[in-house]
Amino acid sequence: MVASDIVASDLIAGGKDFYDVVIVGGGHNGLVAAAYLSGAGLSTLVLEQQDHTGGAAVSERVFPGVDARLSRYSYLVSLLPDKIVADLGLSLDLRSRPVASYTPIRRNGRDLGLMVERSEGAITRSSFAAVTGSDREYDEWRRFYGEVASLAATLAPTLLEPLLPASELRSRVDPALWSALTERPLGELIESRFSDDTVRGVVATDAVIGTFAGLHDESLIQNRCFLYHLIGNGTGEWRVPVGGMGAVTDALANAARRAGAALVTNAEVLSVDADGNNGTVTWLGGDGERTADCSYILANVAPAVLARLRGQSSPERPEGSQLKINLLLNRLPRLRSGDDPARAFAGTFHIDEDYSQLQTAYDEAAAGVLPAVPPAEVYCHSLTDPSILGPELRASGHHTLTVFGVHFPARLFAADNDTTRAESVRRVLAGLESYLAEPLEPCIARDANGDLCLEAKTPLDIEASVGMPGGHIFHTNLQWPWLPTPSSGGPGTSGSSSRPGTSGRPGSSGASGGPGASGDEIWGVETDVANLLICGSGARRGGAVSGIPGHNAAQSILTRNR
Structure with missing residues (x-):
């Protein structure tokens, strides 16, 4: 990344200029949109508040004097379509992890581990049998995820197309699974298919990463979160970006520059x-206040931020629900189960995420108290991609650990963020240590100042550092990636048709009759004004590092101008 691509005074002679498109926010979605639009010949300006592009998908040296570039906020890649990578000529190496997940378990005085290989085989089956006492749960696991894989293969290609009606998608997939996933709380489906508390929990975790909800929540936000975690590229696999998340956004920024986009940090x-036909964006740079006129404005910011920039009352404030902890270790700690830590930490390492533990933690947090035994999961980027560590750290066996604590809503930190953060970190790491055969702290490296290489971010910290309101990593609650079918009556096919901050109906063109007037295709990026589009995670098919909203906002403009 460069500190500043273009100085505003060099860009705008006399204080004003005209662009076909101005993009507010230089995160990954804004860069995707810029690359597509500039590549199609439209003059495009990207404005980024920070001194670098990338938003929350960045790699940074977090610890003083330590040559380790951590993916500080977002970690893994699943939803970024291969088509976008190919279209934009991105130079990326996304590596598969050898292990999908590992869950340490303590039962009947024994320490065990549920190991799920990425390509499941005999090790996975024997691990299920050791934990559950039979082959039944694993056989059901294979049936369940086989059905989900079929659904994912159908849905994934539609994410880069105009929105399809729910009724059409339903006709393409198993109607029983569709109903179970989109019309009733996910907890009912999990409980009907699995009996083991740990197995149920491993399935359920995909429903609560970044979403504060119980598994029986009638809003079904947990169902939508679950779906998004399993449909990336039709496989749902979460891969490690070589070089860290910053490598992804660096590649996107380079693609946007090559295409001719102007990036201003x-x-x-x-x-x-x-107003439907024309747009104006005003910003403050190092050389004062500047203004640019344009035909279209793309908002790569949260809907709440967009409302503020428009001088409107903000939609309901979103609330993030995670604690993020970044660690650098001298070495991986030994496990009480005796399993090889290089295998156990190679995938997603679950901590206290049994089904009952997830629900208890949610109930406690919803009541306004920190979970006594907080669920969390751990990712070790450096086992799959050691390039993020300097040569000396690699040679000495150092490793990164990123911990994602579940059910830590922003409300818990409102009164005293610093004190609550410290206690939250203590509880999460105590949970990890309970499955270790040795204390954790001696395994944590120290920086040049002699301090532990440990960084924690609450939702309030995330809001302060990268501008996500409430620290909500999806900008707002995820929505179904299709058009509702109002006549169907089911929660998965009817209900609200837009994200907070939009018009109330996707594709609304406003009264101007300008670009995007009635009759255009609906991409799920529309607002109440025809030439103002959402290109970030607040779009209907937003959330996570995907580039999908950026692609769709760009395509919405390009299809209008054909």
């Missing part, structure tokens, strides 16, 4: 205005 957008 250190640019704090003050206001946006769009």
Whole structure:
């Protein structure tokens, strides 16, 4: 990344200029949109408040004097379509992890581990049998995920197309699974298919990563989160980006530059205005206040931020629900189960995420108290991609660990963020240590100042550092990636048709009759004004590092101008 691609005074002669498109926010989705639009010949300006592009998908040296570039906020890649990578000519190496997940378990005085290989085989089957006492759970596991894989293969290609009606998608897939996943709380499906508490929990975790909900929540936000975690590229596999998440956004920024987009950093957008035909964006840079006129404005910011920039009352404030802890270890710790830590930490390492533990933690947090035994999961990037460590760290056996604590809503930190953060970290790491055969702290490296290489981010910290309101990593609650069918009556096919901050109906063109007037295809990026589009995680098919909203916002503009 470069500190500042373009100085505003060099870009805008006399204080004003005109662009076909101005993109507010230089995170990964804004860069995807810029690359597509500039590549199609549209003059495109990207404005980023921070001194670098990338948003939350960055790699940074977190610890003073330590040559380790950690993926600080987002870690893995699943939803980024291979088509976008190919279209934009991105130079990326996304590596598969040899292990999908490992769950340490303590039962009847024994320490065990549920090992799920990425390509499941005899080790996975024997692990299920050792934990559950029979082959039944594993056989059901294979049936269940086989059905989900079929659904994913059908849904994934539609994410880069205009939205399809729910009724059409339902006709393409197993209707029983569709109903179970989109019309009733996910907890019912999990409980009907599995009996073991740990197995149920491993399945359920995909429903609560970044989403604060119980598994029987009638809103079905947990169902939507579960779906998004399993449909990436039709496989649902979560891969490790070589070089860290910053390698992804660096590649996107390079693609946007090659296509001719102007990227301006250190640019704090003050206001946006769009009337359906014309737009104006005003920002503050190092050389003062600047303004650019344009035909289209793309908002790569949360809907709550967009409302503020428009001078409107904000939609309901989103609330993030995670604790993120970054660690650098001298070496991987030994496990009480006796399993090889290089295998156990090679995938997603689950901590206290039994089904009952997930529900208890949610109930406690919903009641306003920190979970006594907080569920969490751990990722070791350096086992799959040691390139993020300097040569000396690699040679001495150092490793990174990133811990994602579940059910830590922002409300818990409102009164005293610092004290609550410290106690939350203590509880999460105590949970990890309970499955170790040795204390954790001696395994944690120290930085140049002699401090532990440990960094924690609460939802409030994430909001302060990268501007996500409430620290919500998806900008707002995820929505179904299809058009509702109002007549069907089911929660998965009817209900709200837009994200907070949009018009109330996707594809609304406003009264201007300008670009995007009635009759255009619906991409799930529309607002109440035809030439103002959402290209970030707040779009209908937003959330996670995917580039899908950026692609779809760009395609919405390009199809209108054909």
